[in-house]
Amino acid sequence: MATPDEKKIKADKRLREIMTEYYIEAKTPKEQTGKKIAWITSGGPVEPLHAMDVIPIYPENYGAMCGAAKMSTELCEKAEEMGYSSDLCSYARGDIASAAVNGGPIGGLPEPDMLICCNNICGTVLKWYQVLARYFDVPLFVLDTPVCHTGYEKETDIYVRHQIGEYVAFLEAVCGRSFDYDRMDEVGTLSVKAQKLWQKVLDTTVNKPAPMTCFDAFFHLAMIVTLRGTQTAVDYYELLLEEMNDRICKGISKVEPERYRLIWDNLPVWYKMRWFSDKFGAHNAGFVADTYTSGWCGTLPYLDENDFLGSMAESYTRIFLNTGIDHMADNIVKMVEKYDADGVVFHSNRSCKPYSFGQYDIQRIVGEKTGTPCLMIEADMCDERKFSETQVETRIDAFIEML
């Protein structure tokens, strides 16, 4: 049995430091840093921003921080007071409200000079970013990525590649200087490196027992989302990977003994992470993989290091959330096999429609193809009012009794 101290992941501390530095720089007056700020959607192409020395800010990452700090519900209520529907994604509600009242753990995000919105994750972001563009009165760039159910059409590629060119022109106009293609190549290489490392980190849980759970992955994800394309992210994931391999050698895991290996689908329930982890942990069940965190390295096969900018079209269009139900189900089926999972837990997330809409069908397909028991839990990633603890608890207990 590992001691509680041994169980702790040491790299956590480094991640906190980096994220703090990142937000401090972002919140430092622009006159001092000389850097512009772009707000960007979680699935948006961030690399060109790094190439132009623009600081990318992710409202969704901040949404997760607000959720984990249990500050989202209040912001959601504020947004509803402003006239937004309670059915709107809680990231969108939280962000719009936080912009108005400087809310959340760091007292609001630094104001943007531009907005980058890619609709490969959902349609909500379009309207959300339009609202922000009006509110801050800053230019908005929209990258439109058609849904690709299973394959990827030539027309789609032409259409999205063309927009990448427009993206570059947009950045040149807002930053007032020409695009640095050499720097872009370097950033692209670093991005691919970081994504490969992140995939390797996630792969370490194939080991029995798994050196970490998806609740750790949800946390360590912050860097691949915000800082991919930088040396910082590469160095960090090298450190984390080394620690994971070390844990494997020493047989250290979060859940001891690891009786059940589970897979999580959808975003985490940020304000209940600890509760879920303890609840399943008490049954000796650990989440060894999830569909969410792998979203930031799932399109590696489509990236061409020698033509990063061009291949961004395909890799950003084909992300998990922009594909059809068959493809999503197939992804989980493969995960069940790869990680040798005993069950799949689906978080039916009131906020995220594209993620939750087809879940009943996906559950059925996964059940049929793998024979693995599946559980559906209703909640919301940030809005605590959509979570009923006793109901969820009964489902979890019954699910484990069934395994």
Next chain:
Amino acid sequence: MITAGIDIGSTTAKGAILKDGHIEAVTVMSTGYDPKGAAETVFQTLLEKAGLDRKDLEAVVSTGYGRKNVGFAGRSVTEITCHAAGARLLSPTAATIVDIGGQDSKVIVLDSTGKVADFTMNDKCAAGTGRFLEVMASALQIDLASLAEFSARADATVAISSVCTVFAESEVISLISKGEKRENIIAGIHAAIGSRIVSMAGRVKARPPYIMTGGVALNRGVVRVLEERFQSDVTVPELAQVNGAVGAALIAADRNG
């Protein structure tokens, strides 16, 4: 071996004592605001009915929403698993259990050995639960127990389109003011519950033979609707309301056995 099962639901508290697989005593009372107290009273009543003493019992298992409030139980097991176990004794041939209680409804599918193969529960919404019927009965100013009688006299089924209990209540009130017959409205309410259950059942591939348990099983109107929608008999075991408690007592015996 003598064991007990205590099922603390949101509306009623139930209990059963089993001796070597035979039911010695069962009881049902309202949970009220104090689940701990209700558990204690249920236990006392059971012991009196069975003419036993606490120390005669070898194991106690608690279940239901208040399962963690039963201090004297050796362990707690969810009502899903307990209902499956109860059905093995009360209706051994059942393949699907429809359980509608005070604040939730579930469809439990059993495998060939009577174990839980899959289950589904209603979401946070109260539609399709006992509470839904309570709210409707009070809007219509009739006794909960007479809903079935009323719906049996319906000559048409009024469509209730809202899935939300609160909205459905105002819909019912506006139907009354439009002069719709109470009987027909109640038939519509039962049909609405039936639809919810049928869609839940579809998700877990429910199959006959069906049994129904929980407090709402006492309402023949709902049972009839389910029979029509499933196109199959839906049996209500004589001890439907205490099925979960019986299951808990069986599980208690299993651990020791």
